[in-house]
Amino acid sequence: MSELQELLRTCREIASHPGKACRRAAAAGRKLVGVMPYFCPEELVYAAGMLPVGLWGADMQASLSRRYYPSFICSLLHTALELGLRGELDMLSAVMIPNSCDSLKGMAANWKYGVGDRIPVVSVSYAQNRRIPAGEEFTLSQWRKILRQLEELGGEAVSPEAVRAAVAVYDRNRSALLRFTELAGQHPELVTPGDRCAVLKAGYFMDRAEHSALAERINALLESAPASCWEGLRLVTTGILADAPALLDILEENRIAVAADQVACESVPLRYLTPETEDPLLGMARRLGTVEGCSVLYDPGKQRGRQLIELVRDSGADGVLWLMTKFCDPEEYDYVPVKRMLDEAGIPLLCVETDRQTANYEQARSAVEAFAEILRETKN
Amino acid sequence: MAETAERLPAKTVLRQLQDRIAQDAWDAKNRGEKVGWCASNFPQEITTAMGIPVVYPENMGAAVGAKGGGRRMCEHAEGLGYSGDLCSYSRINFAYADLRSCPEQEIPFPDFLLCCNNICSCMMKWYENLALELDIPLILIDIPHLDAMECDGDRVKYIRAQFDDCIRQLEELTGKKMDYGELRRVMEVSQRSSRAWLRAVGYMSRTPSPFSGFDIFNNMAVACVGRGTVEAAEAFEALADEYEALAQEGKSSFKGEEKYRILFEGIACWANLRFTYKALQSRGINLTASVYGPAFSFLYGSLDELMAAYALVPNSNCFERELELRVTQALDNRVDGAVFHVNRSCKRWSSNIYELERQFRAKTGLPTVTFDxxxxxxxxxxxxxxxxxxxxxxxxxxxxxxxxxxxxxx
Structure with a gap:
């Protein structure tokens, strides 16, 4: 097995067994803090000497969570809560829960009264009017409040230098992963959709410094690889989640590569680095003001649509695959205007509904196969 | 005329006032004035004080639902690509924006949009889409969901800055200037309306309640759209006086004997209002507690307190405060049980509904049921x-x- 294959296998192992990686970190004496989507200040967890762990749910059947959430709440939140209720996250010392969407607004209480005090909640608020000075100031005030809570949790004060160092670790990771997504798009013959997802996903369960080293080595190997002679299709993916293994396998089987993505748990947070400021927390607040292309952030001009069109053009993709998380309001609202923007730009779009609790993607298989056939015909 | 109006029952006056406010918006539009579409819990003090006409798509959604057009309009929106899982008010509004007509109710088309996300985040996405679809300016006052019992200073500062910013933008958009003396006057009138509304719904605590609780659903439209006007304040005062008179005589406008009293949790099922009402009324069950009482009463003494008041609306509060609101209503109004509406349209309201029901039951010892x-x-x-x-x-x-x-x- 080549070194590249070995490294990709390592990422797959971590991404598909996150509990193992987390328990290892906990056994080494490091406190772990769960971080729910979206845009929590995880750099502050890192600065406080703890390990942030991404909580984006899991592919499983939720049952205990139904005591708290009705069935028409998205499976990301159902399964994230389910993991907590089942005690599978007991290695966490706290969980950060933002209020980015209506379903998340209910999570803090569901967690508090369901999972209980053994994993306390750190509530996260930030400004939606994030570009105006008052918005930046409000987000900054919240980051300061959260830092105080984390200091209490970690048992020691966190210096501005520690925050600055953590920000540097995260920015390095963002740069490395963004470069990886470019290289993966250029080398579909070496990086399958499943591999691509695994490299990005593994970072949610690893120390970001270690993850950067891993990603940078993968990048170096891809950079030295001979030019690709890929003849399959290339799509840009968009949505909240893009990690359903069955669906990624269907893409691979149909010789479809992920050219680039605008997915909330993948590239969306990677594109924006932290501006340098005297107070590093201000830089973090300012960074949030620059983020575009995510349905849970205020986007009055639907920059998301424009960004998607640019991604398709820049990556030379054949179309867009929208991975629609079932019962996700922000995504379902975005779909109509963004689809229209893509239609007007002449970009083909396929929307596939995804759900953490779906074991069978055969319906999606037919849709992907039909879409691929149309794209191939157009290409030829 | 004034004497005739005084003799009319307050609910008739309120209905006429609602019609007049709607007509005023049409008249303004026909005169060439700029008209806005506005979120129901947007700080109305701004537009009332500036004399800027606004209409409320959420109220239209309720009215269209009540008049039987909900299914048709929702299905039209689904044909445009909107998921059937999205808020039905927003689907009705998207259908109206596309069709530009609706036999059940129409509102003038907007020149700008005023959004406030204190009741839900979906409001923000809904208005983003409208702004793009109609190609008109959108102003958002972002009120972050509370994570504590009270609204802290950081939130007040942020909301205040947006409030001031909104005034500046509206001045530019409409050419109308804010008169801060008028703003203070509107704030006072709004307080007067809110106090009268609270006094009126407060009579639900009497046994029997002097009115059918479902009347709240009919009267709250004016509490939402017109509470900054003297006419609304007077109408709510008259309503409270009528309820007081009935209560003193031990009478009630509720049809039949009030055998049981309940808290009804959630938005009314407008399309099934008659059925939901009759099923209760026929069993002698009166609605005597609802969060809609406090929902449209905004009490404040200063501009900063006004900001906090808009952060403390139902659905913007932390869970513990939401629970306290319901438990207080239930105990003060001596209910015998509660009905919880698991509203498919409203993910914000539904995302804690089961825990709310459990803790409500534990704290009050009262029986509860849910329905979809x-x-x-x-x-x-x-x-x-x-x-x-x-x-x-x-x-x-x-x-x-x-x-x-x-x-x-x-």
């Missing part, structure tokens, strides 16, 4: 399920009453 429904899409409501749940609740309330009666006799 929707605010304006009748496809999500089952008459059979509702009937069965209400029947079950009635049986428990009956048994509790019998037990209490037996204990009192000992």
């Amino acid at each position: 429904g929707d605010q304006s899409d009748p496809r999500c409501f089952s008459e059979a399920q509702y009937e069965t749940r209400v029947e079950a609740l009635t049986e428990i309330m009956e048994e509790n009453k019998a037990r209490k009666g037996a204990a009192d006799r000992v």
Whole structure:
């Protein structure tokens, strides 16, 4: 097995067994803090000497969570809560829960009264009017409040230098992963959709410094690889989640590569680095003001649509695959205007509904196969 | 004319006032003035003080639902690509924006949009889409969901800055200047309306309640759209006086004997309003507690307190405050049980509904039932399920009453 294959296998192992990686970190004496989507200040967890762990749910059947959430709440939140209720996250010392969407607004209480005090909640608020000075100031005030809570949790004060160092670790990771997504798009013959997802996903369960080293080595190997002679299709993916293994396998089987993505748990947070400021927390607040292309952030001009069109053009993709998380309001609202923007730009779009609790993607298989056939015909 | 108006029942005056406010918006539009579409819990003090006409798509969604157009309009929006899982008010509004007509109710098309996300985040996405679709300016006052019992200074500062910013933008958009003396006057009138509204709904605590609780659903539209006007304040004062007079005589406008009193949690099922009402009324059940009382009463003494008041609206509060609101209403108004609406349209309201029900039951010791429904899409409501749940609740309330009666006799 080549070194590249070995490294990709390592990422797959971590991404598909996150509990193992987390328990290892906990056994080494490091406190772990769960971080729910979206845009929590995880750099502050890192600065406080703890390990942030991404909580984006899991592919499983939720049952205990139904005591708290009705069935028409998205499976990301159902399964994230389910993991907590089942005690599978007991290695966490706290969980950060933002209020980015209506379903998340209910999570803090569901967690508090369901999972209980053994994993306390750190509530996260930030400004939606994030570009105006008052918005930046409000987000900054919240980051300061959260830092105080984390200091209490970690048992020691966190210096501005520690925050600055953590920000540097995260920015390095963002740069490395963004470069990886470019290289993966250029080398579909070496990086399958499943591999691509695994490299990005593994970072949610690893120390970001270690993850950067891993990603940078993968990048170096891809950079030295001979030019690709890929003849399959290339799509840009968009949505909240893009990690359903069955669906990624269907893409691979149909010789479809992920050219680039605008997915909330993948590239969306990677594109924006932290501006340098005297107070590093201000830089973090300012960074949030620059983020575009995510349905849970205020986007009055639907920059998301424009960004998607640019991604398709820049990556030379054949179309867009929208991975629609079932019962996700922000995504379902975005779909109509963004689809229209893509239609007007002449970009083909396929929307596939995804759900953490779906074991069978055969319906999606037919849709992907039909879409691929149309794209191939157009290409030829 | 004034004397005639005084003789009219307050609910008629309120209905006429609602019609007049709607007509005023049409007249303004026809005069060439700029008209806005506005979120229901947007700080109305701004537009009222500036004399800027606004209309409320959420109210239209409720009215269209109540008049039987909900399903048709929702299905049209679904044809445009909107998921059937989205808020039915927003689907009705998207359909109207596309069709530009609606036989059940029409509102003038907007020149700008005023959004406030204190009641839900979906509001923000809905208005983003409208702004793009209609190619008009959108102003958002972002009120972050509370993570504590009170609204902190950081939030007040942020909301205040947006409030001031909104005024500046509206001045530019409409050419109308804010008169801060008028703003203070509107704030005072709004307080007067809010106090009168609270006094009126407060009479639900009397036994029997002097009115059918479902009247709240009819009267709250003016509390939402017109509370900054003297006419609304006077109408709510008249309503409170009428309720007071009935209460003093031990009379009620509720049809039949008030055997049981309940808290009704959630938005009304507008498309099934008659059915949901009759199933209760026919069993002698009156609605005597609802969060809609405090929902449209904004009490404040200063501009900063006004900012906090808009952060403390139902659905913007932390869970513990939401629970306290319901428990207080239930205990103050001496209810015998509660019905919880699991509203398919409203993920914010539904995302804690089960825990809310459990803790409400634990804190009050009262029986509760839930039912599945929707605010304006009748496809999500089952008459059979509702009937069965209400029947079950009635049986428990009956048994509790019998037990209490037996204990009192000992």
